Amino acid sequence: MSDVTAGLPAPLPAKASNGRWRKYGFYYLMLAPAIVCFIIFNYIPMYGVIIAFKNYRFIDGIIGSPWIGMENFNQLFNDIFFWRILRNTLIISGLHILFGFPAPIVLALLFNEIINGRFKKIIQTISYLPHFMSWVILSGIMIELLSPSRGAINFIITLFGGKPIHFLADPDTFVGVLVAxxxxxxxxxxxxxxxxxxxxINQDQYESATIDGANRFQQMRYITLPSLIPVMTVLFILNVGGVMNAGFDQIFNLYNPAVYSVADIIDTYVYRIGLIDTKYGFSTAVGLFKNVVALVLVIGTNYIVKRFNEYGIW
Structure with a gap:
């Protein structure tokens, strides 16, 4: 055996490989449509990234449009509105992580403490329902609830002698509405x-803790939470990687020009300059910048987390 192949594992025999395909072939077949869709809708469109370096004209197409190098990026970094939308994106995403990351953990721990199975299922179903509604519906609900003239929230405020608050038209309250x-x-x-x-989680740990006299809170603190650290770590890294996505659907359906100063984010900015103003090259440059920053955040966060514990994405 040569030195080059000395440390490599021996290849699987042909029979073992065929046996694996026979055993798991149906699962591979089920996975195939998802892989094909992923390639078609996620990887092939990456070809269009070159528009960011061109003065794209629809009549000339992607290939025929002239190259302009980094001009779109220079325009981006010199745009006074860009730094405002970058700040808004980071603030809104940061608040989403600050409040939105620990909230599911707390809710899961509370669900786990509910003994009555029927009541637990009802509460879980109620908590899941908003996820299956589009932001068109949810924003309509929020608009009605927060309306200064007919909303339930302002009705309660005026009932106690306060003045109606324009939650969706006031920059001081709009971000709070987004987070909530x-x-x-x-x-x-x-x-x-x-x-x-x-x-x-192995139930034997809870039984041993109960014998040792640990109450439910102590079991949660010393068994449940430490067991969730691997999942928490991976989800935290993914959340940080998505910090440049502050929620286009939500903001687009709730914001208005009165709150642009705090609500205008990168995605809404790209929508306006790309689809409305038809500056396709410039909007592609903004999107490329956003994705590069997201990639750097994922890699950097994973590196930092791996220095403190053994869990990470890779």
């Missing part, structure tokens, strides 16, 4: 992953 509505929409669905992780 995002939490309402996502917390129930996000708890499913943690509930699945809790269900996989």
């Amino acid at each position: 509505s995002h939490l309402w929409q996502s917390v129930g669905w996000g708890s499913i992953i943690y509930l699945a992780a809790i269900a996989g």
